[in-house]
Amino acid sequence: MICFLNGKFLAEEDAMINVFDHGFYFGDGIYETMRTVNGELWQGEKHMERLFTSAKMIFLKIPWSSGQIIYWINECIKRNNFKESRIRLTISRGRLDLSFEKGFDPTILIKVDELQEISEDILKNGVDLVTMEMERIMPKAKTLNLMSVILAYLKEHETKAYEVLLVNREGFITEGAITNYFVVKDGILMTPNEDILYGTVRDRILEIAEEEGIKVVFKSMTKKDILECDECFICNAPRGIVPVRSLDEERVGEVEFGMWKKLRDRLGIF
Incomplete structure (x- = not known):
């Protein structure tokens, strides 16, 4: 190499x-x-x-x-x-x-x-996420201070989760350890906009949503908001868009048919 x-x-x-x-x-x-x-x-x-x-x-x-x-x-x-x-x-x-x-x-x-491709099983069935109380220092900067990511990886290994969502001191889920997240409710696409790293795939998804006439709402969300949504997905550059099926072992929305698939097809990186 x-x-x-x-x-x-x-x-x-x-x-x-x-x-x-x-x-x-x-x-x-x-x-x-x-x-x-x-x-x-x-x-x-x-x-x-x-x-x-x-x-x-x-x-x-x-x-x-x-x-x-x-x-x-x-x-x-x-x-x-x-x-x-x-x-x-x-x-x-x-x-x-x-x-x-x-x-x-x-x-x-x-x-x-x-680069490892995302498996068809993941795209068909979705992935399992867990939450963790953690706030990143300077979330808008992509720095080498990665202790939050390391602790998240350890929790992933312990729980066999695919990704960890970070919960701040106010109880809002800000972002994933290495991803951004979106939820869909009644046809509206929602995502946090405060205390997060603005991912390049997140930015492109927002552009596609505007092109497709999808309504977008920026909203700080709790675990309850995610569990009550119609669908949820995470995203980053290496993985693109990945659908979510559970959060802390509780079912989240639908995976098979959703806005995530339309957005992923438009994203076109796999």
């Missing part, structure tokens, strides 16, 4: 980062997870826009242009030659020892893996 690290394309076993890098030492950095469609990078500019927004929020200066980064990503995709790729782009503040005031020399790493 070939990755890109600080200006060089390297075999994975040859890619090494300094142990005093702020990304390792403090979790100080940002990242993006992307995918290809038909072998081509999907929504690259959208991901770069969010990357630079995240960087601005944590006062991280990125010395490369979005065009240069996309070029490196595309070259990594080409060199690994998978049918479809999942791309992880990581940028840390670099090695500054214990200082946060020196000149900036960020570390950039691009890693490409083969």
